[in-house]
Amino acid sequence: MTGSDAAGRLDDDDFPAYTMGRAAELIGTTPAFLRALGEARLIEPLRSVGGHRRYSRYQLRIAARARDLVDEGMAIEAACKIVILQDQLAEAQRINEEMRGTASQESDLPPG
Template identity: 35%
Template sequence: MAAESGRDADLPSVRGVYSISVAAELSGFGIAALRLYEEYGLITPLRTGGGTRRYSDHDLAQLERVAELIDAGVNLVGIGRVLDLEHRTGELERDNRRLAADNAQLRAEQTPATETDTDATHLGADPDQH
C-alpha cells in the first residue's frame, strides 16, 4: 500500500474489479468487442486464478479513449499505435519532470559563491574581476 500513497489521486485504479458483463455495460461496448480489443492489445484486463477477466477503472478509461479514436475514424491497429505512443509520451514526461526536479534540487544545494564563479566562467569573464 505504501507504493500507492505516492500515486496521483486522479489516476484511475488498476485493480481489476469489474466482470466482463459489467465492463461492457459501463463502457458501452459489447462483450465480443471487449474480447477483440484485448486480442489487439488495446486493453489487458487482469485474470483471476480461474481465468476470468477482471476490468479496472484504468481499463474503462482506456476503453473511453478507444471510443474517441474509433469516432475519429482510426482503425484498431492505429488505435494500438496511438495508445502505445501516448503511454510512452507519458513516461517521458514523468521522467522529464523528475529530472527537472533533480536539477532544481542540485542547483539549490550549490553555494551562491560556486554559482557566481560558474556563471562567470561560462560567460568568459575573468573570475578575478569580481
C-alpha cells in the same frame, strides 16, 4: 476478508472488479470490442478462477480512450497504438520534469 479489506479493494483502480459484460456496458461498447483490445495488447484483463475476464477501472479508462478514437473513424489497431504512444509520451514527460527539478535543486546548492 474484513470489511476494511473489501473497502480498500473498491478504492483500488487496479482491482479487477468488472465482468466483461459490465465493463462493456460502462464504456458503451461491446464485449467483442474489449476482446479486440486484448488481442491488440492494449489491455490484458485478469481471469477469474472460472476463466472469465475481469477488468479494472484503470483498464476501463484506457479502453474508453481507444473507443473514442475508434468512434472518430480510426482502425482499432491504430487507436491502440496511439493510446500506448500517448501514455509513453506522458511518462517520458513526467520523468523529464522530475529530472529538471532534480537538476534545478542541485544547481541551487553552494559549490563545495
